[in-house]
Amino acid sequence: MASIRELHEQLIKKERSAVEITQEALDRIQALEPKLHSFLHVTAQQALEQARAVDAKIAAGEEIGILAGIPIGIKDNLCTKGIPTTCASQILKNFVPPYESTVTQKLLDSGAVMVGKTNLDEFAMGGSTENSAYYTTANPWDLSRVPGGSSGGSAAAVAADECVVAIGSDTGGSIRQPASFCGVVGMKPTYGLVSRYGLVAFASSLDQIGPFGRSVEDTAILLSAIAGHDPKDSTSLKVPIPDYAAGLKPDLKARGRLRIGVIKETFGEGLDSVVEQTVTKAIDQLQSLGAEIHIISCPRFRYGVPSYYIIAPSEASANLARYDGVKYGYRAPDADNLLSMYTRTRSTGFGTEVKRRIMIGTYALSAGYYDAYYLKAQKVRTLIKQDFEKAFEQVDVLACPTVPTTAFKTGEKNTDPLSMYLLDLMTIPVNLAGLPGLSVPCGFDDNGLPIGLQLIGKVLREDQLFQVAYAYEQSTTWHLRQPQIS
Numbered sequence: 001m002a003s004i005r006e007l008h009e010q011l012i013k014k015e016r017s018a019v020e021i022t023q024e025a026l027d028r029i030q031a032l033e034p035k036l037h038s039f040l041h042v043t044a045q046q047a048l049e050q051a052r053a054v055d056a057k058i059a060a061g062e063e064i065g066i067l068a069g070i071p072i073g074i075k076d077n078l079c080t081k082g083i084p085t086t087c088a089s090q091i092l093k094n095f096v097p098p099y100e101s102t103v104t105q106k107l108l109d110s111g112a113v114m115v116g117k118t119n120l121d122e123f124a125m126g127g128s129t130e131n132s133a134y135y136t137t138a139n140p141w142d143l144s145r146v147p148g149g150s151s152g153g154s155a156a157a158v159a160a161d162e163c164v165v166a167i168g169s170d171t172g173g174s175i176r177q178p179a180s181f182c183g184v185v186g187m188k189p190t191y192g193l194v195s196r197y198g199l200v201a202f203a204s205s206l207d208q209i210g211p212f213g214r215s216v217e218d219t220a221i222l223l224s225a226i227a228g229h230d231p232k233d234s235t236s237l238k239v240p241i242p243d244y245a246a247g248l249k250p251d252l253k254a255r256g257r258l259r260i261g262v263i264k265e266t267f268g269e270g271l272d273s274v275v276e277q278t279v280t281k282a283i284d285q286l287q288s289l290g291a292e293i294h295i296i297s298c299p300r301f302r303y304g305v306p307s308y309y310i311i312a313p314s315e316a317s318a319n320l321a322r323y324d325g326v327k328y329g330y331r332a333p334d335a336d337n338l339l340s341m342y343t344r345t346r347s348t349g350f351g352t353e354v355k356r357r358i359m360i361g362t363y364a365l366s367a368g369y370y371d372a373y374y375l376k377a378q379k380v381r382t383l384i385k386q387d388f389e390k391a392f393e394q395v396d397v398l399a400c401p402t403v404p405t406t407a408f409k410t411g412e413k414n415t416d417p418l419s420m421y422l423l424d425l426m427t428i429p430v431n432l433a434g435l436p437g438l439s440v441p442c443g444f445d446d447n448g449l450p451i452g453l454q455l456i457g458k459v460l461r462e463d464q465l466f467q468v469a470y471a472y473e474q475s476t477t478w479h480l481r482q483p484q485i486s
């Protein structure tokens with residue numbers, strides 16, 4: 001499928017209708033889903049209805065917005081009124097939200113056409129979609145491999161052209177990591193830029209919703225549409241939202257001098273050599289485009305994983321207390337009293353990884369351990385933030401690999417949660433500090449698997465990240481390669 005801008009042109013010139021574009025996406029979904037499983041629910045009826053409404057507007061001579069008639073996938077942890085929202089969990093199997101999340105409401109208002117709800121790791125906990133209670137999504141570049149996670153369905157759907165763009169959420173890397181594994185662009189915005197109202201909470205101080213696209217421009221257009229202050233989210237920032245796509249220039253220095261800091265600690269042990277070489281080349285490319293390259297040290301970066309895996313499960317243990325069989329979704333049928341109803345509902349409704357995190361979080365927050373674990377982790381979080389603040393005194397943007405490896409085989413890391421947690425090494429610190437981060441395709445390994453370059457920005461400097469990523473993308477051809485799915 002074409003880019004958002006191309007499709008928009010076709011629509012307003014009446015070369016194609018929104019129904020035709022939507023049907024093309026639905027046909028592709030139908031053809032590919034038996035192999036990919038990117039979606040948990042396909043919303044064909046609603047999508048065609050939305051597309052017809054866009055066509056009616058065009059026929060009536062009304063102006064349409066840039067996203068009108070554009071097929072989009074939505075991660076299944078965003079509440080969509082009247083449409084199942086399962087979080088890929090058994091516990092929300094039959095949950096149909098009575099309300100709309102702010103982000104999906106904004107998209108509805110923009111005329112974007114939701115083609116379905118995408119697969120994820122249960123409650124967004126994981127990095128491969130293997131923790132989905134329903135099925136695992138395949139990587140479009142190699143069906144025997146994972147697409148990454150937790151927003152693996154969204155990344156795979158975009159890479160496979162089942163939709164033009166998609167929405168994901170990122171608590172410790174869940175947009176950037178699958179973007180890297182699937183060869184698409186993914187952005188985690190500054191904490192508070194996008195409303196979390198209606199996003200099923202995992203770790204509230206870290207969760208952010210963000211866009212996926214096959215190009216930097218598509219991703220930028222989508223972020224402008226979903227960002228903005230929302231009184232329904234108390235952590236939502238009151239800031240003006242720029243048109244991120246409007247100012248994009250192929251000239252890297254279009255906005256003046258640009259200093260890029262390469263995070264020293266992200267290179268070396270544990271990093272696949274092909275990822276190291278590829279990302280190094282990408283940084284050389286940025287230099288040849290005119291960026292000044294500086295080597296920067298963030299010594300506390302490596303404590304991100306241990307502190308995240310205390311903070312995120314702690315918040316999750318509190319957030320997931322609401323699934324008790326009374327208010328939402330699944331209730332164990334065979335309980336004989338209230339307590340056994342709670343325990344049976346939660347024992348059978350949650351999967352292994354979710355239960356592991358609830359237990360870790362409950363333990364870390366309990367009296368006697370709180371200071372040793374939770375409080376300590378919060379202090380480390382502050383130190384990591386300080387590392388970034390210091391780095392940003394010297395440079396404008398930071399660069400490093402998005403993930404230390406390319407996509408791994410389905411099942412390869414299933415039995416070893418720690419090896420899975422370590423994949424988040426380079427994405428987690430960005431969430432802990434609340435900063436914006438973006439992954440842009442920067443090459444392929446010998447097996448033809450995509451590799452991502454991560455760019456990290458100052459608070460609310462998404463514009464700068466998009467600009468750097470755009471100039472880089474326009475000077476390469478990586479984004480033009482497409483997976484051949486057979």
Ligand code: GLN
Pocket residue numbers: 124125126127149150169170171172173174175202312424
């Ligand atoms: N992989 C990380 C985890 O399992 C990140 C998840 C996320 O960003 N939602 O927690």
